[in-house]
Amino acid sequence: DAKTTQPNSMESNEEEPVHLPCNHSTISGTDYIHWYRQLPSQGPEYVIHGLTSNVNNRMASLAIAEDRKSSTLILHRATLRDAAVYYCILSVLYGGSQGNLIFGKGTKLSVKP
Amino acid sequence: NAGVTQTPKFQVLKTGQSMTLQCAQDMNHEYMSWYRQDPGMGLRLIHYSVGAGITDQGEVPNGYNVSRSTTEDFPLRLLSAAPSQTSVYFCASSYGGRFTEAFFGQGTRLTVV
Numbered sequence: 001d002a003k004t005t006q007p008n009s010m011e012s013n014e015e016e017p018v019h020l021p022c023n024h025s026t027i028s029g030t031d032y033i034h035w036y037r038q039l040p041s042q043g044p045e046y047v048i049h050g051l052t053s054n055v056n057n058r059m060a061s062l063a064i065a066e067d068r069k070s071s072t073l074i075l076h077r078a079t080l081r082d083a084a085v086y087y088c089i090l091s092v093l094y095g096g097s098q099g100n101l102i103f104g105k106g107t108k109l110s111v112k113p
Numbered sequence: 114n115a116g117v118t119q120t121p122k123f124q125v126l127k128t129g130q131s132m133t134l135q136c137a138q139d140m141n142h143e144y145m146s147w148y149r150q151d152p153g154m155g156l157r158l159i160h161y162s163v164g165a166g167i168t169d170q171g172e173v174p175n176g177y178n179v180s181r182s183t184t185e186d187f188p189l190r191l192l193s194a195a196p197s198q199t200s201v202y203f204c205a206s207s208y209g210g211r212f213t214e215a216f217f218g219q220g221t222r223l224t225v226v
Contacts, residue, residue: 032211043117043203043217044156087155091211100146100171101205101215103155 020073022088032091037084119218134189136204145187149200
């Protein structure tokens with residue numbers, strides 16, 4: 001299965017932008033890039049996803065490199081509620097996962113007041 | 114909207130006992146899946162279904178059975194519980210698989226003693 005590489009942890013200050021990086025050098029042309037986050041003691045929550053173009057929604061922005069081998073999740077103004085583990089996931093077309101989400105260990109984001 | 118509902122929220126089993134974890138969604142989603150999450154780890158895919166009557170194995174299927182007789186329900190059965198199955202279990206559903214966002218339940222915390 002296609003793999004992603006993320007930093008284990010990052011820190012941010014409240015109300016500042018946060019850029020969470022993800023490397024996925026083995027991505028294929030049909031793989032979607034998904035981001036989910038998981039708050040303590042909760043199930044994962046969808047953040048954003050994309051294929052080739054940059055994407056924006058009410059929660060965040062997703063910037064995808066031109067060669068698609070890396071992407072960055074951008075939280076425009078971090079709040080204390082954004083402290084969570086953020087997962088960068090490739091949703092593949094072929095292979096055993098058949099379009100499911102295969103999670104790595106993610107990045108634990110801490111937000112300081 | 115209830116979304117994805119998992120029952121029970123907590124369960125303690127003795128080694129060798131069997132039980133069924135329930136998962137129901139009210140969004141008419143075709144795709145459903147089961148994950149387990151061990152401490153400090155990301156989620157691992159157990160089984161998934163792309164529609165009623167169709168199921169397949171994920172990354173860690175051993176010791177678990179599933180069936181999908183209706184669109185709404187996707188129960189996970191532990192045939193003979195083992196301590197290694199102590200984990201938090203999450204059910205997820207989505208409309209279009211890898212093209213769309215997935216919705217997760219709140220999880221079932223299972224302890225096998």
